[in-house]
Amino acid sequence: MNAPRGLIVGAPRSGAGKTSVTIGLMRALVRRGVAVAGVKSGPDYIDPGFHAAATGRPGVNLDSWAMPPALVARLLADAAAGADLVVAESAMGLFDGIPGTPGRSGSAADLARRFGLPVLLVLDVSGQSQTAAAVARGFMAYDRAVTIGGAVLNRLGSERHRALAGAAIAALGLPVVGGVLRDPTLSLPERHLGLVQAGEHPDLAAHVERLADVMEDALDLDAVLALARPLAGLDAAPDAAAAALPPPGQRIALASDAAFSFVYPHVARHWRRSGAELVAFSPLADEPPPDDCDACWLPGGYPELHAGRLAGAARFRAGLRRFAETRPVHGECGGFMVLGESLEDADGTTHAMAGLLGHRTSFARRRMNLGYRAATLSADGVLGPRGATVRGHEFHYARVLDAGDDAPLAELADGQGRPLGPSGGRRGRVSGTFFHAIARG
The missing domain is CATH 3.40.50.880 (Class I glutamine amidotransferase (GATase) domain)
Known part of the structure; x- marks a missing residue:
């Protein structure tokens, strides 16, 4: 890779498993020699610590509501410097934000539109099969300025489950780049303000490596890399010290x-x-x-x-x-x-x-x-x-x-x-x- 490329890991809602997929994906790509930078959309001071543990690079938040556009661009440019790939993790659901000024809703979709980042959609398919395709189709059609590049089927119950849900989504023309079997031990521990922080995890390094093992088996990493696109709009990221x-x-x-x-x-x-x-x-x-x-x-x-x-x-x-x-x-x-x-x-x-x-x-x-x-x-x-x-x-x-x-x-x-x-x-x-x-x- 030459110019930094990027993608967003998004989902329909919180609790779909995107953090575990993101951390495991980051670490699996680092094992391949890819220089990965982690970004978290929205006001989350916990996940950047997990991103840093997975990538070996400092994590950062990008918040389209709380940060002026110049600061968002400057922070993304700084994160991308020296990286091959920027992986941004969505907060909550991909389009979740607040009504108001276009492009400043606080949603990860704002970042996708502004910087040309395609979305790797993590779908929790527990309790459904072909219906997952209806959810995926809704994401593909909801905002044509946001590109849904591929899907990961999460919390699969069996190979038959994978085949049913995967075939229905693939028929839409949306690539299915992997499927993760249901495993409660993949989840990170939580408490009342979200995840237990990275520094408090009893064996963080081992857990990150295990997530990477799972994602190496579950995802087509070459297909994920192929989804990434060059970051747009960073050629002249402004000085944002005033913000x-x-x-x-x-x-x-x-x-x-x-x-x-x-x-x-x-x-x-x-x-x-x-x-x-x-x-x-x-x-x-x-x-x-x-x-x-x-x-x-x-x-x-x-x-x-x-x-x-x-x-x-x-x-x-x-x-x-x-x-x-x-x-x-x-x-x-x-x-x-x-x-x-x-x-x-x-x-x-x-x-x-x-x-x-x-x-x-x-x-x-x-x-x-x-x-x-x-x-x-x-x-x-x-x-x-x-x-x-x-x-x-x-x-x-x-x-x-x-x-x-x-x-x-x-x-x-x-x-x-x-x-x-x-x-x-x-x-x-x-x-x-x-x-x-x-x-x-």
Whole structure:
């Protein structure tokens, strides 16, 4: 291969098995000597870690709603540099997004149209046979600007099942490039915010290699490679630094452990390219933010699963309070929960948190909050100047029991511009919100 080529692995819905197919396909192609770059569409901070484990290259998110078009193109060009093949994994269903500006729905189909990426359609055919062809035909006809290049039959029950479903789809003129037999052990472990993260998988390397073994047997890898097309529109990918989130400091103390891990790869990469140094520390190991840093960032993660340990981490909590006296501290989602007065865990036990903001949160009294968000900042801070708009999303199950009396960080709107009211809190040099920032609007 010469110029980078690419394809999208898509499906009709979440849970169709596309992540396992994607990871196994990536690794199987790497074994062949193909330089593969992994991309995840939409706001997903977990799957890029699995892509990196499979390809040996950093993963990245591309989000057509949250990122301005220039930033999407720049990040894809960066991912493709030095790669033979870009494999992009769709979030949810291929066409799932929000109504609004054409090309900025947040769906993987936006990427397919803009960059000329054909789709490898993963069809979960459990409980059906020839009916799978009707689903495939719907995908082929739904949007003529999106090319469905081939299909993979997933969760087959038998060779007869493969023959029935495969023949019906092939009769449409859609190549069937493989079939994967039903095997529950191929699935990755999950919890309430999605997959267990790559770094927490008990034997990730062995699982990735097993997925590659399965896909080598199940897929026609030559046919998959033949589906890929040259990436369109990257010849002059613009400088998109103005759309990226600015680093909050020159040396950034970044909480990093099982409780704090939701950092978008493109955000950390831009901070480093801007000259900032990211210094990791572990609140779960009772480490305070290093004193030689000039900003502290507490990312999202799973503090609700470790609330007792965080409450008992006296050095961390005292050090964080000292740090906040003279330097900015910002918390996103889980980090925001830890900045508050208390956190109620799933068992209903209340644990004291840092107390740098006045809110109290609960994981016992759950309510899912999910969706794109546009935040208009209420004051100057680490996310930008007052009045600036930052795009991102919320995804959490925690509930605010008491909002406290801190000034709000931002005014939120949903992905379609409907006002949601004030969000987050700020007090002195401390700020936080459930909102995950992705890019400047």
